[in-house]
Amino acid sequence: MSAYKIAVMPGDGIGVEVIPEGLKVLNRAIEASGAAAELETKHFEASAKRWHETGETLTDAELEELRGFDAIYFGACGDPTTPSGVLERGIILKMRFGLDHAVNMRPSKSYPGTVSPLKDPGDIDFVVIREGTEGPYTGQGGSLRTNTPQEVANEVSVNTWFGVERTVRFAFEQARARRQKLTYVHKTNVMAHAGHLWRRVVEHVAQDYPEVAVNYEHADASTIYLVTDPARYDVIVTDNLFGDILTDLAAAVTGGIGLAASGNLNVNGTGPSLFEPIHGSAPDIAGQGIADPTAAILSGALMAEQLGLDVAAKSITAAVEADLAERGSAKRSTSEVGDAIAARIG
Amino acid sequence: MSAYKIAVMPGDGIGVEVIPEGLKVLNRAIEASGAAAELETKHFEASAKRWHETGETLTDAELEELRGFDAIYFGACGDPTTPSGVLERGIILKMRFGLDHAVNMRPSKSYPGTVSPLKDPGDIDFVVIREGTEGPYTGQGGSLRTNTPQEVANEVSVNTWFGVERTVRFAFEQARARRQKLTYVHKTNVMAHAGHLWRRVVEHVAQDYPEVAVNYEHADASTIYLVTDPARYDVIVTDNLFGDILTDLAAAVTGGIGLAASGNLNVNGTGPSLFEPIHGSAPDIAGQGIADPTAAILSGALMAEQLGLDVAAKSITAAVEADLAERGSAKRSTSEVGDAIAARIG
Ligand SMILES: CC(C)[C@H](C(=O)O)[C@@H](O)C(=O)O
Ligand SMILES: CC(C)[C@H](C(=O)O)[C@@H](O)C(=O)O
Numbered sequence: 001m002s003a004y005k006i007a008v009m010p011g012d013g014i015g016v017e018v019i020p021e022g023l024k025v026l027n028r029a030i031e032a033s034g035a036a037a038e039l040e041t042k043h044f045e046a047s048a049k050r051w052h053e054t055g056e057t058l059t060d061a062e063l064e065e066l067r068g069f070d071a072i073y074f075g076a077c078g079d080p081t082t083p084s085g086v087l088e089r090g091i092i093l094k095m096r097f098g099l100d101h102a103v104n105m106r107p108s109k110s111y112p113g114t115v116s117p118l119k120d121p122g123d124i125d126f127v128v129i130r131e132g133t134e135g136p137y138t139g140q141g142g143s144l145r146t147n148t149p150q151e152v153a154n155e156v157s158v159n160t161w162f163g164v165e166r167t168v169r170f171a172f173e174q175a176r177a178r179r180q181k182l183t184y185v186h187k188t189n190v191m192a193h194a195g196h197l198w199r200r201v202v203e204h205v206a207q208d209y210p211e212v213a214v215n216y217e218h219a220d221a222s223t224i225y226l227v228t229d230p231a232r233y234d235v236i237v238t239d240n241l242f243g244d245i246l247t248d249l250a251a252a253v254t255g256g257i258g259l260a261a262s263g264n265l266n267v268n269g270t271g272p273s274l275f276e277p278i279h280g281s282a283p284d285i286a287g288q289g290i291a292d293p294t295a296a297i298l299s300g301a302l303m304a305e306q307l308g309l310d311v312a313a314k315s316i317t318a319a320v321e322a323d324l325a326e327r328g329s330a331k332r333s334t335s336e337v338g339d340a341i342a343a344r345i346g
Numbered sequence: 347m348s349a350y351k352i353a354v355m356p357g358d359g360i361g362v363e364v365i366p367e368g369l370k371v372l373n374r375a376i377e378a379s380g381a382a383a384e385l386e387t388k389h390f391e392a393s394a395k396r397w398h399e400t401g402e403t404l405t406d407a408e409l410e411e412l413r414g415f416d417a418i419y420f421g422a423c424g425d426p427t428t429p430s431g432v433l434e435r436g437i438i439l440k441m442r443f444g445l446d447h448a449v450n451m452r453p454s455k456s457y458p459g460t461v462s463p464l465k466d467p468g469d470i471d472f473v474v475i476r477e478g479t480e481g482p483y484t485g486q487g488g489s490l491r492t493n494t495p496q497e498v499a500n501e502v503s504v505n506t507w508f509g510v511e512r513t514v515r516f517a518f519e520q521a522r523a524r525r526q527k528l529t530y531v532h533k534t535n536v537m538a539h540a541g542h543l544w545r546r547v548v549e550h551v552a553q554d555y556p557e558v559a560v561n562y563e564h565a566d567a568s569t570i571y572l573v574t575d576p577a578r579y580d581v582i583v584t585d586n587l588f589g590d591i592l593t594d595l596a597a598a599v600t601g602g603i604g605l606a607a608s609g610n611l612n613v614n615g616t617g618p619s620l621f622e623p624i625h626g627s628a629p630d631i632a633g634q635g636i637a638d639p640t641a642a643i644l645s646g647a648l649m650a651e652q653l654g655l656d657v658a659a660k661s662i663t664a665a666v667e668a669d670l671a672e673r674g675s676a677k678r679s680t681s682e683v684g685d686a687i688a689a690r691i692g
Contacts, residue, residue, distance in 0.1 A: 085542075088535040117573050119465050136482070136503070141539045151507035153543040157482070161497035187587070189434040193487045197499040199430075220594035227463050227573060227598045241533070245591060248566035252573045 003040040004307050007069040007272070011091075012047045013281025014291035014334075015075020021293035021338025022073065022300040025319070025345070029304065029312035032346025037309060042069075046091045048079040048281075057090025063098050067271050071303050072099075074276035075296065080283050089139065096132050099271040101264035102163065103170045104130035104240075105302070106247040106278065108230075113324040114255030122231030124254050127178070129171040129235060130243025132264055134163045135194070137240040159194045159239070164201045166267055171237035172209040180212045181234035185222050185242050198239065222246055226253055251278060255324075258291075261298035263306065275303040289333045294320060297341055319344035349386040350653050353415040353618070357437075358393045359627025360637035360680075361421020367639035367684025368419065368646040371665070371691070375650065375658035378692025383655060388415075392437045394425040394627075403436025409444050413617050417649050418445075420622035421642065426629050435485065442478050445617040447610035448509065449516045450476040450586075451648070452593040452624065454576075459670040460601030468577030470600050473524070475517040475581060476589025478610055480509045481540070483586040505540045505585070510547045512613055517583035518555040526558045527580035531568050531588050544585065568592055572599055597624060604637075605670075607644035609652065621649040635679045640666060643687055665690035 010019040023041065030037055044066075046058045066072060072095070077087045095101065110116065110124040140156035168184070175182040184202045188195030199216070206214050217225070219242045225232060226249050238246060251260035257279045264274040277295030285291055298320055305313035319341045332340070356365040369387065376383055390412075392404045412418060418441070423433045441447065456462065456470040486502035514530070521528040530548045534541030545562070552560050563571070565588045571578060572595050584592060597606035603625045610620040623641030631637055644666055651659035665687045678686070 084534040084545075085536070085538045089538075093536070117465055118463055120463070136501075136533075137536055139536075139538065141502070143539050143543060147546060149507050149511075151543060153505045153539040155482075155503040155505070155537045155540040156487070157501040157503070159499045159501070161495050165495075187482075187590070188430040190431070190439070190483055190485075190587075190590075191501045192431045192435070192485065193489050193499040194501040195430070197489060197497060200493060220590050223569065223591055223595035224598040224603065227595065241536075244533070244536075244566050245569055249569035249573065249595070252570040257570065 002037045004037060004070045005068065006039050006041045007044050007066055007072045008041045009044045009046050009072060010075040011077035011281065012049060012079050013076055013283050013286035014279070015077065015281055017286070017289060017291050017334045018277060018293040018296035019073060019075040021334060022296040024338050025297045025316055025342045026300040026304060026312070028342040028345050029315045030309060032315060033309065033311035035309055035312060047077050048082040048087060051082060051087065051090070057087060058094055063094060066095070066099065069272045070307060071272050072274040073300065073303060074274050076277070076279065076281040078281045093137065093139075095274055096264055099274070100266050100268065101132045101274060102166050102267045103265040104132040104243060104262060105265060106130060106243075106250070106260065106262045108247075108250040108254045108260070110254055111259070111321050111324045113327050114259065116253055116255060118227060118230075118253055121253060122229070124230045126230075126233035126250075127174055127235055128243055128247050128250060129167060129174060129237045130247065131163060131167040131238070131240050134158050134160060135240035157191070157194055159197050161197065161201060164198055165205060168201050168205045168237055170267060171235050172205055172212055175212045175235040176209055179234040182212050182214050183217055183233055183236050184214070185217050185219050185236055185238040185246065187219050188216070189218060194239070219246070223249060226250060230254070247278060257295070259294050259298065261295050261302055263299070263302040265306070273306055275299040289335065290331070291334050293334050293338050294324070297338070315345050348383045350383060350416045351414065352385050352387045353390050353412055353418040354387045355390045355392050355418060356421040357423035357627060358395060358425050359422055359629050359632035360625070361423060361627055363632070363635060363637050363680045364623060364639035364642035365419060365421040367680060368642040370684050371643045371662055371688045372646040372650060372658070374688040374691050375661045376655060378661060379655065379657035381655055381658060393423050394428045394433060397428060397433065397436070403433060404440055409440060412441070412445065415618045416653060417618050418620040419646065419649060420620050422623070422625065422627040424627045439483065439485075441620055442610055445620070446612050446614065447478045447620060448512050448613045449611040450478040450589060450608060451611060452476060452589075452596070452606065452608045454593075454596040454600045454606070456600055457605070457667050457670045459673050460605065462599055462601060464573060464576075464599055467599060468575070470576045472576070472579035472596070473520055473581055474589055474593050474596060475513060475520060475583045476593065477509060477513040477584070477586050480504050480506060481586035503537070503540055505543050507543065507547060510544055511551060514547050514551045514583055516613060517581050518551055518558055521558045521581040522555055525580040528558050528560050529563055529579055529582050530560070531563050531565050531582055531584040531592065533565050534562070535564060540585070565592070569595060572596060576600070593624060603641070605640050605644065607641050607648055609645070609648040611652070619652055621645040635681065636677070637680050639680050639684050640670070643684070661691050
């Protein structure tokens, strides 16, 4: 029997409501798959709640401890009374940078039964590969003469061949295994230093993947296509900030942020990857037991896949698809959705 | 009789097709308004065409000459064979920075008769006020060990209290004259140096506008709302890059990029403002006489308004609305649309 060590970090708001459903479904799927495997979970408190009580976010000791886990299963963190940036830098980005989450993988797929705000979404099925450890997310820069009329505030986007290449290579691998189409997105026409590095890396890596058709789009143009023709995409690869923006938009046009799963992947085996729904803590609906756990459950499937539990992963995705197809407009509680999906497995 | 000196810069692709229609409508509207005014136009060649022939973009001498004009009427520039960035830096951004176009104003409005890709767009009527002279658009930064596996490329977003304040103040003025709602958009949670400058400036300026309700959104969240609830917005104020992205998306959800007008405004009287459709040169449909000139015509209305020709500006907008309402699905040529709108005036 192999035991997978999973760090469970529900966080705040609906995070604490959806993660238990994800674990319920995961455990059921592993059991039903017959794999000689089980999850050994440990709870980590990384939340606004803890910060209010103790002033701590995620400590350096905890970050070190996390390195000993096989994966991290994360809910969401944040509440309206915590200043913007405290938990992002202290928890989310601390893990992405500290655990070298090079690739942020975010699939978008229109499942039967899901409702798009678009009249004619077409058959959406793409994955965004977002760089996760550099770009405008580094926090580099600073401000001078702060809070005076002479203030200057600089924000530095740092981009390296190393960081871009590993992300782009991962994206080409995905494209080869999918429909052989890769779109890279940037603003090369304006942000030329970073943009041309991206272009040169894509052209370099493309030589190893002659079967993949490559095209380029400016980030502003991509937002247009995401609402007029989202079915055009197979794999999108882009920088940290454009990826942040495009994946929220992609979730919105596909079937809602309640379905959008993600994996923050360490691609060189130096630490655990992290899996999370991208919806955030949603304070407006938290505490009522009405949050949709589907994105958390699908993030669990991504985690199972990455742990090598392919049968379990596939059975979760299939159960979610079946549930969505028959979902209709009936309102169900968070745990009812989790139960229904778990019940469809095995 | 006052003569307004207009620099006309059709550029490339559909730019050269739509600008003449805009001028046709403008001249008709001024004449019909009875204003003792006329446009004195001078052609400037700023285009991929010129660059291919001469290697020149917009020269420093031309930039100086432009300062003597009352406004610039710009089409689009670019073609598929010009390297990304050459014309953007050499023409478009050269004017935005050189002529201090602090505010990039981009209205979004669902006119009767326009078709949105959204099922339920609601009644969209907002304006995006985009900072135009700083942020990630400055070109600051550079690359080290270029084109080697050790390359580092930095892109510096430069933000000043001065630059942000004049933009934010302009936005509050708009909000006061409209529906008293202002949304500022950034990524304060990640890009804290620039983001918190924006926040502090907004909070400072807000004190002078107690009647305006202010709220904040992260840029990624705004893309969701733009497809799920675009009617929520009145005035959006944001930085150069977020504004670039959000206005393309706004155009797409409203009625298409063929209707989206813009003004790049010098707000301190040190040079002419520039008015342009935001659609670009559209090489795929250029040369066929089928481009929709409506965005160029509406940009002409923004220009008339800024020149103080209010009656002419209003008559253009009214004529466009009437044309859109009866447009139906019949295909018309570029000049047929221009003629139809001109004919509705006076
Ligand atoms: C919470 C925030 C730091 C984060 C980001 O900007 O990456 C979120 O928006 C996301 O996409 O996971
Ligand atoms: C052409 C390009 C430089 C420009 C920009 O990025 O600002 C365009 O996209 C726009 O929005 O006017």
